[in-house]
Amino acid sequence: MSTPTLLLTNGKIWCGLEEGFAEAIAMAEGRVLATGTTAEIEAMAAPGCKVVDLGGRLATPGLNDGHMHLHNYGLNLLQIDLRPAVGVTSIGAMLDKVKEAVARAPKGAWIIGRGYDHDKFTELRHATRAEVDAVAPDNPVFLVRTCGHTAIANSLALEAGGIDEDTPDPFGGKIGRHGNGALNGLLFENARQPVQQAMPQPTLDDLVDAIERGGKDYLTYGVTSVMEAGIGIMGLGMTELRAYQKALADGRLPVRVAGTLMGDAEKNIIEECHAEGLVTGAGCDMFRIGPVKIFTDGSAGAGTAWMSEPYFNDPENYGVPCLTQEQCDELVLKAHSMGYQMAPHAIGDAAIEMVLNSYEKAYAEMPAPDRRHRIEHCGWHRPDQLERMKEMGVIPAGQPSFLYFFGDGYFMCLGPDRPHTCYPFKTWLESGLHPSGSTDCPVTSASPFPVLYGLIARTSDTGQKLGAGEELTVEQALHCCTYESAYGVHEENVKGRLIPGQLADVAVFDTDFFEVAPEEILKTSCVMTILGGEIVYETGQTVAKELA
Incomplete structure (x- = not known):
């Protein structure tokens, strides 16, 4: 058995939805070695091992922002x-x-x-x-x-x-x-x-600096993994991908990244990536190629999400389609045939309809049972569309923080009823659709705490409720921000739970989400972040002691 290099003891460690809690955890060679009681884990200690007394604090798997722009x-x-x-x-x-x-x-x-x-x-x-x-x-x-x-x-x-x-x-x-x-x-x-x-365009080095700057900030929140939702989105082509590769090679990639490649009508790098073998799943535990992104509409708050019904505040406006059905079909089939997972941006039900039509055609042309095509945001879908999503196993990648930050705006632009049907995470979970939790940062803050609050309370920042009955438990909310975010990029077998063999990514917080009112979650601070068994961020509230 490996000798542990880091122990966390005397804590409340949430290991996963099915796994529940442990008091302590041992880590070795970048992975979880064991979980158990403090006495059991302390018995594994050896000279040179670092021990952190959590003092009863809550620890969870490192959080995973399932859709953001690093x-x-x-x-x-x-x-x-x-x-x-x-x-x-x-x-x-x-x-x-x-x-x-x-x-x-x-x-x-x-x-x-x-x-x-x-x-x-x-x-x-x-x-x-x-x-x-x-x-x-x-x-x-x-x-x-x-x-x-x-x-x-x-x-x-x-x-x-x-x-x-x-x-x-x-x-x-x-x-x-x-x-x-x-x-x-x-x-x-x-x-x-x-x-x-x-505008003046950033250089390769500017982008590497930005990746490191943004990643270091993410560590302060207990976030250890992200899905970068648009490499190539700035129109800089392969330079954006090279920046991630350089950040990795130079040891300047602070968080684990699943990189989404732009495969849109104009911003498209997948042919060059495919020629280099950079298809979904290629890479390492720090940087791996994820799905392919296309845009089919805009955002509800801007009045550009493509809806089948007009906006409440503008009866002439149905939003903006960014592709025709024929273009969407072609782009989806091309990426699907090349072996890529898909992650189209689609918020309104008309845009979601377009994506589902394209998925059905692609699967009919080339079956791929576990491709796990996604819909990014998936804000307003109809009941009939939910059934089609279930049939194909489509992953809805929604942003619970939108409920908190933009909930009031949804009532303004969509009226009194439609906001209650948006981002139905409980329905998605109960339908087996593996919804991931995310911020879409910088659309909202990098902080994961409004995400958790949105999942648990479904309440805007002024107290308006959106979709009563769609609230999740704390366990379910954390599950969406750990396991499900990993599942969304085919990585659930390597991270997202604190079980032996998985990556030793851990977040420690000053607030016990399970014991406070949901509003208190918004005030949370992360006190320690561990990536691959190494402490990469700490505030000094917990101290690692090395055994002689």
């Missing part, structure tokens, strides 16, 4: 923070942030911000091009809504992207205009691309 998040950490959480709850507050950035920047330099939510502005609207021009007349400005699907561009940014009053809406996008046809600065979905392409 390199984008790392870059966003250097941009203007426009989230309501930092006080940006009005257009004036946002413009003040822009004005401060302009004062620090040279004339002509780009000003980029992320995270505003117009549904939480006192004005209940987006800022306009003219308003941004007033505080930034000499700098191009691009301000991204929290969802990432809508942005505000000022006049210089629009000019840099070649967009003027005569520019038509692109397919899969919309250019915002006033009633007289003048540009108002809003760009929806594919309409953002010309401006994004005109």
Whole structure:
């Protein structure tokens, strides 16, 4: 038997949904060696072994963010923070942030911000091009809504992207205009691309820095694994993949990553990846190739999720389809035939219908019993679509934190009833669909605690309930953020539970989720994070002692 190198004792260690609790755990060679009582595990100690007395604290498998954007998040950490959480709850507050950035920047330099939510502005609207021009007349400005699907561009940014009053809406996008046809600065979905392409692009080294920066932040929350939901999403092609490979090679990848490859109509790297043998499952425990991503619609909060019924606040709006059915069929079949798992972005029921149609055609053409195709977000599906998902074993990859951060906005744009049907995690679990928990960071915070709260309480940040009856237990919520996130990328046999042989990834918290009101979970801090049996983050509240 291996000699343990790290012991956690005197704790409340949740090992998994079926496994329950243990008092202590032994780790060796990067994996779990044994769990049991403190006395049983302490008896395994040997000279040189580190021992951590948890003092009764809760420990769980390292959390796994099943859908996020790591390199984008790392870059966003250097941009203007426009989230309501930092006080940006009005257009004036946002413009003040822009004005401060302009004062620090040279004339002509780009000003980029992320995270505003117009549904939480006192004005209940987006800022306009003219308003941004007033505080930034000499700098191009691009301000991204929290969802990432809508942005505000000022006049210089629009000019840099070649967009003027005569520019038509692109397919899969919309250019915002006033009633007289003048540009108002809003760009929806594919309409953002010309401006994004005109911005200064990060280098390979910039991307590696961003991966490391974002990954280190994730460790502070007890998150040890993520599914990066779009390598190639920035339009930099294979450079984005090379950044992950370089981060791994240089020892600068702080968390385990399953990398989703862009295989969309325009942003597509799968042929180059396939030629290098980089198909779903290829790689190592730190960086492995995951599924292929395409976009079929936008977001509900931006009014671009593609629905079969119109939006409550805009009866003429059904959202924005980003692909035709024929395009979706072709892209899905191509990736499916090459051996890839699929992970299309689809929020509205019309977009979900498109994806399910494509899946049925692909499976008929080439059966693949355990491919585990996914639907990212899967926000509003119909009962008949749930049955089709069950038939094909489609994984719904939803974001419980959306319920907390965006729940109020859903009632505003979709009316009093439809928000109650979104992201039905209990139904998904009971249907055997393996739903994963995630943040979609930087769409919402990297913190996993609003995710857990959303799963358990299904309540917005102002106290509005969404979908009573869909609440999960604490055990089920943690299961979605550990085992199910691993299952979603074919890794449930190597991580997600604290059982002998699995990776020794552990998170220790200052709050016992099982003993507090759900609201207290939002106040949680991680006090120690362990990756592969090594302590990679600690606050000093627990201390490892090495045995002589």
